Amino acid sequence: MSASVDQIGAVCPREERLVQFSEYFDVAVDDDDDWFDPILDTDTRLFVDPFLIFKESDGPWSTAMRS
Numbered sequence: 541m542s543a544s545v546d547q548i549g550a551v552c553p554r555e556e557r558l559v560q561f562s563e564y565f566d567v568a569v570d571d572d573d574d575w576f577d578p579i580l581d582t583d584t585r586l587f588v589d590p591f592l593i594f595k596e597s598d599g600p601w602s603t604a605m606r607s
Contacts, residue, residue, distance in 0.1 A: 558579045558581065558582065559580050559581060560577045560578065560579055560580065561578050561580060562577045564580055588601075593605060
């Protein structure tokens with residue numbers, strides 16, 4: 541089986557095509573966008589610790605738990 545290097549540098553079989561979030565959900569992305577576009581069928585180390593959301597008093601997650 542031959543391999544190729546995809547856009548993030550990972551080696552993958554040519555028959556297997558990696559699908560990103562933006563492609564699967566049809567989200568338009570351009571070079572000015574500043575957000576993470578994960579590959580859906582690959583595990584990533586990016587996550588939000590749910591317990592730290594409770595402790596945040598200032599910042600983007602500070603109002604996440606308000607009802």
